[in-house]
Amino acid sequence: MRPLNATSGQDRLRPLLAQARRLSGRIGNLHHRLAGWPLPRFRSLAIVVLGGTGLYGMTLGGHTTGFVDALATPFGFSIDKIEVSGNDETSEIDILQTLWGTGSQSLVSLDPTAARNAIEAMPWVERAAITKYYPDRVRIELMEHRPYAIWQRGGDFVIVDREGREIVPFTPGRFADLPVIVGVGAPREAAHLIDEMEVVPELRARVKAYIRVADRRWDLRLENGVTIRLPESEPVEALAEIERMDREQGLLSRDIASVDMRLDDRIVIKLTPDALARRNAALEEREKMLKRRKKDNPA
Known part of the structure; x- marks a missing residue:
């Protein structure tokens, strides 16, 4: 053959x-x-x-x-009128080019299923409906993905929707106010945690990044550099306790590096290197002072 x-x-x-x-x-x-x-x-x-x-x-x-x-x-069946709706992020020119890319110039030869599949392959398009109105009109109705977060994947940043589906690469400027999520499994699990943090709005407003650890639990990186290490279970209850301590004692405004909430019976606070050096110097000075007192006032 x-x-x-x-x-x-x-x-x-x-x-x-x-x-x-x-x-x-x-x-x-x-x-x-x-x-x-x-x-x-x-x-x-x-x-x-x-x-x-x-x-x-x-x-x-x-x-x-x-x-x-x-x-x-x-x-008179040539496609002369094309109506597009629902496109906020997808340009109408790109939609028309995709439609013409199917090869059809008339309403008779236009395959709505093939046209829909081609348009739904566009980055922002979640669903599309193609309707033919004889003799010469086509209507295209779109439902687009809604940007929810910026996912840091290695050295790349990708915009994802609420369900964690990738949309387009992130470029600085647009969508910069979206929450940043990091780590394997973060796109899939982020919405659940972020929604629950409605009960701690003051703390939520200070979060710079949500970091998924081993796809089991979360660390939160605050704008001032403090890291909050959350437990696997009941993370929002732990955040409510931190918000209370911050409101009453100014916890998160202190010179600390992290607050570890993973243990059931204690909170572990780690100082910054500078704060630790000052603390050690103060302890050494206190020890010297006690030695001098013992020397001047022997028992």
């Missing part, structure tokens, strides 16, 4: 297109000759019905898009 190639396919297509052009011219002549008939409304209806029936049969018969389009044009 001889393999097919683009050249042989084009050679076979040329006679079909020539036949379509000849038939198109005959249809145009028929329409012109019928122009003098009485009852123009029924005359036009008959042409549309008969022509549309034939074209539909050709489409079902597997004729090429170009062949069907060539026949459909004299009947």
